[in-house]
Amino acid sequence: MPLKRTPPPANALLGAGQLQHSESAPNITTAQEHEDESGEIRALGRNIKRKRSDSSEELSNLKCEITSMFASWKAEQDSKFDTLLIALNDIKSQNANIHKSLEFLSEKYDELIERINTLEQDKRHQRDYINTLETKIENLERNFKVKSIEIRNIPTKINETTEDLMKIVQKTGAVIDLKIEKNDICDIYRTNTKNITQKPITVNFNSALTKEKFLKSVKKFNRDNRGSTLNTTQLKIDEESRPVFVSELLTAKAKRLFYLARDFAKSNQYSFCWTSHGRIFIRKNEGSPQVRIDGEDQLLQLKGK
Numbered sequence: 001m002p003l004k005r006t007p008p009p010a011n012a013l014l015g016a017g018q019l020q021h022s023e024s025a026p027n028i029t030t031a032q033e034h035e036d037e038s039g040e041i042r043a044l045g046r047n048i049k050r051k052r053s054d055s056s057e058e059l060s061n062l063k064c065e066i067t068s069m070f071a072s073w074k075a076e077q078d079s080k081f082d083t084l085l086i087a088l089n090d091i092k093s094q095n096a097n098i099h100k101s102l103e104f105l106s107e108k109y110d111e112l113i114e115r116i117n118t119l120e121q122d123k124r125h126q127r128d129y130i131n132t133l134e135t136k137i138e139n140l141e142r143n144f145k146v147k148s149i150e151i152r153n154i155p156t157k158i159n160e161t162t163e164d165l166m167k168i169v170q171k172t173g174a175v176i177d178l179k180i181e182k183n184d185i186c187d188i189y190r191t192n193t194k195n196i197t198q199k200p201i202t203v204n205f206n207s208a209l210t211k212e213k214f215l216k217s218v219k220k221f222n223r224d225n226r227g228s229t230l231n232t233t234q235l236k237i238d239e240e241s242r243p244v245f246v247s248e249l250l251t252a253k254a255k256r257l258f259y260l261a262r263d264f265a266k267s268n269q270y271s272f273c274w275t276s277h278g279r280i281f282i283r284k285n286e287g288s289p290q291v292r293i294d295g296e297d298q299l300l301q302l303k304g305k
Contacts, residue, residue, distance in 0.1 A: 134253075141251040142278035147186070147208045148249035149215065151201040153242050154232060162188060169203055171235045172244070176217040184210050202249055211248075218246045248275050261293050268303065 151172065157164055165188045173180035186206045190199040205211045222229040233241040250258060254275070261280045265273040272283040272290075280293040293299060 138251055138253055142254070145249045145251065145278065147206070147211050148202060148204045149211055150191075150247055150249045151203065152245040153198060154201060154235075154244060155238055155242075156190065156197050156199055160190070165189070165201055168201065168235065168237065171237075172230070172246070173214070173217075175230065175234050176214075176221040178213060178217040180214070215246065215248065248278060250275060250278060254278055254280065257293060257296065260296060260299055264299050264303065
């Protein structure tokens, strides 16, 4: 009796079939899919390679451009730096020259200051020496004129002689009650001035005592005759009455100082201003001390006070 085989279950067949199919028969669909995927991968790889190749060229070109730009910029900057360096060297050289010039000028300035100080010192010495000489000359002139007086405001006579001048002095002595002899006079003359019609008369007496007596007599006469001081009518010189002024014969320096002292006395309420032995004195009022004026600076100091 033949053996009957029980058919295998469907699942078993299927599993077997599947196992058989996986082990012996290839899956065409899967192979095709794998083939398609491989082709796409190869194609994508080629595209990526192409893209990578293009990117490399672009990067290379960009790198070249950047390198060229940087080289150009560097060359430009180097050129500017060289120009700046040249300018700085020029400025440095100029500064060095200026520094040398300043040092030279400084040395010359110091030398100049030293020379100026030396000159000023010499000037002070010379000024002091000149002042000393002027004082000596002034004293000599004052001593020379210590016996002399000056009579002003007497008209000049045509063809006037020394004898005429002698008579004028004697008439003046008679008016002031002082007898003057010819031998009392050493010399007499007219002093040259711009006003040729009224040149002062200079009288040199033989002694300073006679000169002092003459001046005191004139002052006393004017003080006693305030309404009619010494004038030409009293001397019978001119019909027109003109005041006659008698004073010491002063040096040029003393004359100027006496003029300034009189002007100062008038403007500063000083009652008295006079000369004695060639020197100038002022006094505020009766009883106040007398002040001897030796120079213009002294008047300025008194004015400041």
